[in-house]
Amino acid sequence: MVGISHLGVNMWDDVYKSSECYWGLNPNGNLVQSLSLVPKGNVLDIGAGEGRNALFFAKHGFHVLCLDISQVASTKCKKLAEKLGVSIDYEISDIRKFSSSPCRFSCIICSAALPFMKKNEAKEVIEKMKEWLVYKGIILISVFTTEDPMYKTYLDEGLKEFENETFFDPKIGEYFCFFRKGELKKHFSNFKIMHYSEKCFLDKHHGKPHRHGIAEIVAQNNRAKSLSDKLEKE
Ligand SMILES: C[S@@+](CC[C@H](N)C(=O)[O-])C[C@H]1O[C@@H](n2cnc3c(N)ncnc32)[C@H](O)[C@@H]1O
Known part of the structure; x- marks a missing residue:
């Protein structure tokens, strides 16, 4: 992560303390475009940060649950929600440990x-x-790809791969993983793909301008309704 290079502290709390609004307030454009497709109901924003996407859905009348490991992000997001006069729930939780009942969310966001x-x-x-x-629900996921310069740097530095396309960065004290070309899309063969892109872009939002390789998918749960009903009953 640009500008953050130390061990033993919560990297994300430091990121969020370092500027007023680290990722800005503009929601992801693909979510804005998909708004009319999202069935009324609950939205889950995983790694919500300061809430640029969560607040967008709250403003449009959805009940939103944010998850993040950063207490600082949560405090900032709740303050923004108050200013905007909307309500959101914010849980400090690691997504790897979070569990939910099936078919609970109309939209799930997992942006980076x-x-x-x-x-x-x-x-x-x-x-x-x-x-x-839920059936017909919309999901947005973005991940780093093997086109990301960080992946190439790790290879050039001779850092050992922990498992496929996963590295432990000793300077940051975090694991990082990268998806191969087309890999994210393969998980959604049974969904309707509304948008899929893989690109390398110049990120000027935070720190020094730097490049990122990103894959992003927006997909609709079109699996047979009977399967969604079955999951809900189990
Ligand atoms: C690159 S930021 C993206 C923030 C926001 N989704 C956005 O697009 O503006 C990644 C976020 O994921 C959170 N995060 C990282 N690992 C997480 C985990 N295991 N569980 C929940 N949140 C996590 C970080 O705290 C951080 O807020």
Whole structure:
């Protein structure tokens, strides 16, 4: 993570203390475009940070549950919600330990929260998210790809891969995982893909401008309604 290079402290709390609104307030454009497709109900924002996406849904009348490991992010998001006169629930929780009943959420957002764990953990979380989504619900996920310069740096530095496309960065004290070309999309073969992109872009939102390789998917749960009903009953 640009500008953060130390061990033993909560990296994310430090990130959120370092600026007024680290990721800005604009919601993800693909979510804005998908708004009309989201069935009324509950929204789950995983790794919600300061809540730029969560607040957008709260403003549109959805009940929103945010999850994040950062207490600082939670405090900032709640203050923003108060200012906007909307209400959100915010749980300090690690997504790897979070559990939910099936078919509970109309929309699940997981914007750039999966890169900070092992690949196998990220994949498990993806499969769980799919079960938590209602029939016709919308999911948005973005991950780092092997086109990300960080991946190439780790390889060049000779850092040992912990498991497939997962590295433990000793300077930061975190695992990072990267998805191969087309890998994220493969998890959604039984969903309707509304948007899929893989690109390398210049990130000017925080720290020094730097490049990121990102894959992003927006998909709709079109698995047979009977399957969603079955999951709900189990
Ligand atoms: C790159 S930021 C993205 C923030 C927000 N989703 C956005 O798009 O503006 C990643 C967020 O994921 C959170 N995070 C990282 N690992 C997490 C985990 N295991 N469980 C829950 N949240 C996590 C971090 O605290 C951070 O707020």
